[in-house]
Amino acid sequence: MVRIKFNGVLLLMVLQIFLVATTTGDETCESDRRLEEQCRFHNYKTVKPLLDYFRQVRNELDQSETKEKQISELNSDLMEKYHEIVRIHETFKKEADLLNEYKNKVINGENDLQLCQNKVDKSESEINSKQNIILKLEEQLSDKSTNIENCQVQLKSLNSSLIEKDENIKALNSRLIEKNENIKRLSENIKNNKEHQKTLELELEKSKSILVKHEKDIQLCRSENNKLNRTSENNREEQKKIQLKLNESETKLTDKVKENQLCQSELDKLTPTTCLPFGKYPGVHELIVSGIGLFNVLCDSQLAGPGWIVIQQRVGGNENFNRDWATYRKGFGSFKSDFFLGLEKLHRITSLQRFELYIHLAARNGSTYNARYDNFKISDEDNGYALSLGKFKGTIVDGIGYFENMKFTTFDHDNDKDDNVNCAAWYESGWWYKFCSNCHLNKIYEDLYWYHFSYISLKEVKMLIRPKEEMKI
Incomplete structure (x- = not known):
């Protein structure tokens, strides 16, 4: 405002000078036309620099007003996005509560099914006991004709009790059918919730992209503000106001980022990080782990109880395990045959809590064995995905404890201790080699065996992990 008043006063002064010069020129020009032309030229040369200066001032004022309008528009956009993220957060909370309710219903349904099954078994x-009694009575009838009437009475009573039991069994079966239908409906609701969860994730990604765009706009405003700083000392007060607005915008942006992080944490709670929530329902399920996001794993509940993640499987020799570092880092293979879950996934999963490793071994002669280690962990990539196993127990001698604390080796990353050869290149498979020993479970399938004091030729190997705290022995 001070600058505008100053420019207005200066404009009036120039106009007065111009009018005085014109009037003087007219009086002089009445005497001589040549003098009149000279006077006009002189006046034009005098006034032109001042008029150019006023044009420059006017342009700067227009630019300043345009920047203020842009900042106000950015602030309004930020407020709208803030309210939108708040609504998304509330939706996340409602969906999480609804999902917990469905889980409780499923658990109650399973308990009811178990009770019904117990009643059926009892019936x-x-x-069976009644039928045994009937058989005994029939044998007694063949031996003693005198007791026929008494046996017939007993048979009638037994038949009536059997009819009652059959009716009870039918009622229990109908209840079991109803419970199964309820479980199916609950499973469908869970699937719908997962689809809705994916939709919410997409909306969250859109919000993040909008926030990134606003950050770029703020950076642009800062650069324009720096230009204004260099052009004039008189704009300092206006620049302070703009800077305050920028600080407010940054504060709001920071709050939105925190809210996004909170939304992400709420979203992470909806998806499990291990196979434990799936209980007795093995197969392929979706997990979420920080740093990786959503990915599929194979859950196993047959070999050693519920809740195990299969991290490596050799069941037919259909997969080539002679892979480079990048492939072992990502993982490869098919859950239906041979596969390796991936070193980065193993590191992220085992960093969450303490895990146990269970190794299932099936020999070619038909025998089966197992090996357990109570503190399985994989380090990060900077430390070579080093192996930690912990204490051993099992139905076979310890065959891989020898590799404790060793880094992973592939044909393009030699981390073993053998100075003469790369063990991964020699055995055509990646592993936590120390020296080129024989007992590693990624080698060529036809040559797969477990070794300590003697060789055990293997036709099937599975490596599984589960949180140590939840383990039931």
Whole structure:
């Protein structure tokens, strides 16, 4: 405002000078036309620099007003995005509560099913006992004709009790069918919630992209502000106001980033990080782990109880395990045959809590063995995905404890201790080699065996992990 008043006063002064010069020129020009032309030229040379200066001032004022409008528009956009993220956060909370409710219903349904199954088993045992009694009575009828009437009475009573038991079994079966239908409906609801969860994730990604765009706009405003700083000392007060607005915008942007992080943490709670929540339902399930996001794993509940993640599987020799570092880092293979989950996934999963390693071994002669290690962990890539196993127990001698604390080796990353050869290149497979020993589970399938004091030729190997705290022995 001070600058505008100053420019207005200066404009009036120039106009007065111009009018005085013109009037003087007119009086002089009445005497001589040549003098009149000279006077006009002189006046034009005098006034022109001042008029150019006023044009420059006017342009700077227009530019300053345009910047203020842009900043106000950015602030309004930021407020709208803030309210939108708040609504998304509230939706996340409602969906999480609804999902917990569905989980509780599924658990209650399973308990009811178990009770019904116990009743059915009890009824079947009673029926079997009654049938045994009937057989004994029939044998007694063949031996003693005098007791026929008494046996017939007993048979009638037994038949009536059997009919009642059959009716009870039918009622229990109908209840079991209803419970199964309820479980199916709950499973469909869980699937729908997962689809809705993916939609919310997409909306969250859009919000993040909008925030990045606003950050770029703020950086642009800062650069324009720096230009204004260099052009004039008189704009300092206006620049302070703009800087305050920028600081407010940055504060709001920081709050939005925190809210996005909170939304992401709430989203992470909806998806499990291990196979434990899937209980007795093995197969391929989706997990989420910080640093990786969503990915599929194979859950196993048959070999050693529920809740195990299969991290490596050799069941037919259909996969080539002679892979480079990048492939072992990412993982490869098919859950239906041979596969390796991936070193980075193993590092991220085992960094969450303490895990146990269970190794299932099936020999070619039909025997089966197992080996357990109570503190399985993989370090990060900077430390070579080093192996930690912990204490051993099992139905076979310890075959891989020899590789404790060793880094992973592939044909393009030699981390073993053998100075003469790269063990991964020699055995055509990646592993946590120390020296080129024989007992590693990624080698060529036809030559796969477990070794300590003697060789055990293997036809099937599975490596599984589960949180140590939840383990039931």
